[in-house]
Amino acid sequence: MSPGKIGWLALVSALGLIALLPVPEFWITQLNYIGISSLAVLGLILLTGVGGLTSFGQAAFVGIGAYTSAYLTVNAGLSPWLTLFIGVGLTTLCAVVLGWITLRMSGHYLPLATLAWGLALYYLMGNLQALGKYDGILDVTGLTLFGWELGQGRVFFVMTWALVLLGTLFMLHLLDSRVGRAIRSLKTGSQMAESMGIDTLKVKIGIFVMSAALASVSGWLYAHFQRAVNPSPFSVHVGIEYLFMAVLGGVGHVWGAITGVTLTKLMADQLQVLLPRLIGTSGSYETIVFGVLLVLTLKYAPNGIWAFVDRKLPKPARKVDWQNAASLPQRRKPASGEMVLVAIDIRKEFGGLVAVNNINFSVQAGQIMGLIGPNGAGKSTTFNLITGVLGLTSGRVIFRGEDISALASRDIAKRGISRTFQHVKMIADMTVLENVALGAHLRGNKGALSATLRLDRAEEQSLFREAEIQLRRVGMGHALNELAGNLAMGPQRLLEIARALCNDPALLLLDEPAAGLRYKEKQALADVLRQLKSEGLSILLVEHDMDLVMQVTDRIVVMEFGTRLIEGTPEEIQASPAVRAAYLGTEH
Ligand code: ADP
Numbered sequence: 001m002s003p004g005k006i007g008w009l010a011l012v013s014a015l016g017l018i019a020l021l022p023v024p025e026f027w028i029t030q031l032n033y034i035g036i037s038s039l040a041v042l043g044l045i046l047l048t049g050v051g052g053l054t055s056f057g058q059a060a061f062v063g064i065g066a067y068t069s070a071y072l073t074v075n076a077g078l079s080p081w082l083t084l085f086i087g088v089g090l091t092t093l094c095a096v097v098l099g100w101i102t103l104r105m106s107g108h109y110l111p112l113a114t115l116a117w118g119l120a121l122y123y124l125m126g127n128l129q130a131l132g133k134y135d136g137i138l139d140v141t142g143l144t145l146f147g148w149e150l151g152q153g154r155v156f157f158v159m160t161w162a163l164v165l166l167g168t169l170f171m172l173h174l175l176d177s178r179v180g181r182a183i184r185s186l187k188t189g190s191q192m193a194e195s196m197g198i199d200t201l202k203v204k205i206g207i208f209v210m211s212a213a214l215a216s217v218s219g220w221l222y223a224h225f226q227r228a229v230n231p232s233p234f235s236v237h238v239g240i241e242y243l244f245m246a247v248l249g250g251v252g253h254v255w256g257a258i259t260g261v262t263l264t265k266l267m268a269d270q271l272q273v274l275l276p277r278l279i280g281t282s283g284s285y286e287t288i289v290f291g292v293l294l295v296l297t298l299k300y301a302p303n304g305i306w307a308f309v310d311r312k313l314p315k316p317a318r319k320v321d322w323q324n325a326a327s328l329p330q331r332r333k334p335a336s337g338e339m340v341l342v343a344i345d346i347r348k349e350f351g352g353l354v355a356v357n358n359i360n361f362s363v364q365a366g367q368i369m370g371l372i373g374p375n376g377a378g379k380s381t382t383f384n385l386i387t388g389v390l391g392l393t394s395g396r397v398i399f400r401g402e403d404i405s406a407l408a409s410r411d412i413a414k415r416g417i418s419r420t421f422q423h424v425k426m427i428a429d430m431t432v433l434e435n436v437a438l439g440a441h442l443r444g445n446k447g448a449l450s451a452t453l454r455l456d457r458a459e460e461q462s463l464f465r466e467a468e469i470q471l472r473r474v475g476m477g478h479a480l481n482e483l484a485g486n487l488a489m490g491p492q493r494l495l496e497i498a499r500a501l502c503n504d505p506a507l508l509l510l511d512e513p514a515a516g517l518r519y520k521e522k523q524a525l526a527d528v529l530r531q532l533k534s535e536g537l538s539i540l541l542v543e544h545d546m547d548l549v550m551q552v553t554d555r556i557v558v559m560e561f562g563t564r565l566i567e568g569t570p571e572e573i574q575a576s577p578a579v580r581a582a583y584l585g586t587e588h
């Protein structure tokens with residue numbers, strides 16, 4: 001049995017024992033509260049910890065779930081099992097609208113908007129006559145299942161914790177999937193993710209909605225456990241407490257949710273007894289202690305308590321179970337000699353600076369085109385124009401006969417242009433294999449639901465098989481399970497090439513792939529490039545290593561200060577006095 005399965009078995013047995021043994025009611029109640037909060041914090045782990053989006057509004061979403069169910073069961077006599085779905089539906093709607101408005105803007109709009117949202121909802125709940133103002137709604141029914149009272153004790157405990165464990169399991173499944181890798185890529189900024197074909201706005205709204213939905217379920221449980229709702233447990237203050245729990249537990253780890261909530265609740269219990277005794281008067285002094293603890297956690301254990309546990313856990317390598325997986329469909333490749341890319345008068349101005357000044361060039365199928373020039377010549381900007389990272393000031397880019405000038409990065413990737421970055425962009429805490437599988441994102445289609453239910457395994461195997469093939473192709477077959485963050489510069493660049501190849505491109509853009517590579521690695525890279533070329537792939541290569549450029553390219557464009565100095569074969573370029581003066585001259 002795998003260590004993971006043993007852990008699950010131990011956890012389920014422990015919870016089973018608690019339910020069966022004569023554990024005092026007080027502790028059962030505490031554990032029920034812990035379970036209910038854990039669901040809300042689990043959502044924040046996904047949103048804030050994994051996705052890097054901070055929300056102060058989690059308690060407000062808990063409130064929507066709680067109030068919807070309380071109101072509709074008390075006033076309309078609906079079954080709580082129906083109102084659960086109505087609550088989640090309403091929460092989803094709010095989250096989609098809020099997310100759609102704020103997540104399109106970069107920066108701190110989401111935290112600010114969720115803060116405003118939390119405040120607004122709190123006062124709305126407190127002032128609406130129908131919701132009982134600050135007294136809230138009383139006499140909410142308890143939960144029953146097939147006429148069986150779930151009560152507030154052990155049976156409720158079993159149901160709550162079954163939901164918590166199920167939520168945790170689903171989250172672990174989700175993060176270990178095609179969509180999960182897309183979610184995990186958000187923190188590195190959207191540029192890389194979009195270049196892999198990921199619709200980052202959609203992913204962000206997706207995790208915001210999932211996180212809110214978990215909060216809503218938590219609120220539903222709360223309403224029927226507490227049998228009453230009022231605005232105070234759904235205030236921004238509590239929203240901040242949820243964030244504290246997530247940070248303390250380990251905001252990047254799924255298990256950080258239960259850990260953080262448990263620790264916080266246990267501490268709060270102790271402190272509420274201890275502090276008034278020490279200080280001599282009663283009051284919520286524990287808030288001060290939590291404030292200090294938060295600062296200390298952020299300073300000394302920014303990854304939370306679970307990070308320490310996680311370090312001790314065995315990490316078995318991913319089982320290679322994909323040798324027999326179906327191979328991914330491939331795109332129709334350009335015929336030999338077909339014009340793959342034509343850049344017509346492409347121009348980019350940054351304010352007064354003309355970074356790319358009406359450049360023209362074209363690349364044929366199976367050709368390696370070099371793009372060289374001193375630092376600041378505009379080579380990377382040219383890449384960004386072709387791949388849609390930057391908009392053109394003027395000019396056109398034609399790819400395989402289609403004008404792609406106005407397309408978004410991810411739509412250009414979809415058409416078969418892949419790239420690497422001058423400054424490597426990868427996900428440090430993901431394995432090499434997972435990072436490379438991200439490149440095959442567009443070749444799969446399984447979504448979040450399939451992932452949580454593990455209906456995506458066949459496709460996952462195909463994606464991993466492709467990732468392994470591409471890694472072996474660039475000579476990285478030995479490093480599949482290594483964490484990308486532990487790689488040296490050279491292997492990092494090879495990882496990026498393998499990732500780009502996973503998209504089955506017709507045109508590959510490599511931005512200084514040999515920078516940081518050792519001599520042997522450079523030779524291996526040259527071999528890989530020649531092999532790719534022989535397979536009909538077209539390559540646009542920005543590189544400072546002249547040996548490599550002269551060895552592998554068919555033609556070269558020389559740029560200086562944004563303008564095209566000359567274009568020719570490697571021999572012509574080497575013989576050109578203008579190039580010597582302008583470019584090679586700078587080397588001496
Ligand atoms: P290269 O890759 O050839 O070294 P770049 O394309 O990175 O050159 O840069 C070309 C010029 O454009 C440089 O002067 C650089 O400072 C400028 N530049 C590049 N990106 C931006 C940007 N996003 N905003 C403003 N200026 C930029």
Ligand code: MG
Nearest residue numbers: 379380381422
């Ligand atoms: Mg550059």
